[in-house]
Amino acid sequence: MIGVFDSGVGGLSVLRALHAAIPGTPLCYVADSAYAPYGERPTAEVLVRSALIAQHLVSLGAAGIVVACNTATAIAIDHLRARWPNLPVVGIEPGLKPAIAATRNRRIGVMATPATLASAPFAKLAAAQADGAFVLLQPCPGLAQHIETGDLDAPELIALVRRFCEPLRDAKVDTVVLGCTHYPLIARHIQAAVGPHVTLIDTADAVASHAARRFGSNLDACGPSAANPMGIELLSTGDPAALRKIAAAWLPFAASVARVELSQPAARAA
Numbered sequence: 001m002i003g004v005f006d007s008g009v010g011g012l013s014v015l016r017a018l019h020a021a022i023p024g025t026p027l028c029y030v031a032d033s034a035y036a037p038y039g040e041r042p043t044a045e046v047l048v049r050s051a052l053i054a055q056h057l058v059s060l061g062a063a064g065i066v067v068a069c070n071t072a073t074a075i076a077i078d079h080l081r082a083r084w085p086n087l088p089v090v091g092i093e094p095g096l097k098p099a100i101a102a103t104r105n106r107r108i109g110v111m112a113t114p115a116t117l118a119s120a121p122f123a124k125l126a127a128a129q130a131d132g133a134f135v136l137l138q139p140c141p142g143l144a145q146h147i148e149t150g151d152l153d154a155p156e157l158i159a160l161v162r163r164f165c166e167p168l169r170d171a172k173v174d175t176v177v178l179g180c181t182h183y184p185l186i187a188r189h190i191q192a193a194v195g196p197h198v199t200l201i202d203t204a205d206a207v208a209s210h211a212a213r214r215f216g217s218n219l220d221a222c223g224p225s226a227a228n229p230m231g232i233e234l235l236s237t238g239d240p241a242a243l244r245k246i247a248a249a250w251l252p253f254a255a256s257v258a259r260v261e262l263s264q265p266a267a268r269a270a
């Protein structure tokens, strides 16, 4: 089984691509919806949650992990790789490189969580990939949280999208990076807000192809799970209703959905 996790429902955009890239491989997805949004939480908390979820996936027999969350990748992937050195761990980061390849006027916008945009890995990525282009960083606090409700056409959500897209329109960017895995779920609203001539960049397919190559022979160890003959299991630490709703609309395959309790073990007394 390959383990996949996100702060919530956003990583389903990556799960769909992953299923297409490695069809038949059992997948177990954890949405940490009880703790979403990660992008507005302290770094230490995102680290602890990411490690706890990875630990759970490892205990279920994961042969590899996809961190389907830009925020958790920026904050926790080095820690996960250090803790499980023999486990392939693939992450996702805002698609600056494909944006540079796609832009015609060399004006790019990046929509992401405040934590991703403030992270050192993002600063490094931007320095390495921006290639002198104008890059407008647009933090979107509250957006992932709205998406978590499962009502992707709520007027408040659409109003928030318009608000965050206004500076991008004003700056006349022609390419916008969806730097949070929640945002592809509302790409149609973002596209409507920035205009039809703007290219949206979602790296889910690229991450899925990279994961397929990276996991390589580990995939042979991913036998079907007897507990879940469908092979795709979705777990939520919060109310699974939103996960179920978005999975039904977004995934082209059936998957079981259940709640999982993942709390930090209480500190041991000295």
Ligand code: DGL
Pocket (backbone or CB within 6 Å): 006, 007, 008, 010, 011, 036, 037, 038, 039, 040, 068, 069, 070, 071, 072, 113, 116, 144, 179, 180, 181, 182
């Ligand atoms: N989906 C996540 C990401 O890609 C984060 C959303 C959040 O919990 O803030 O960054």
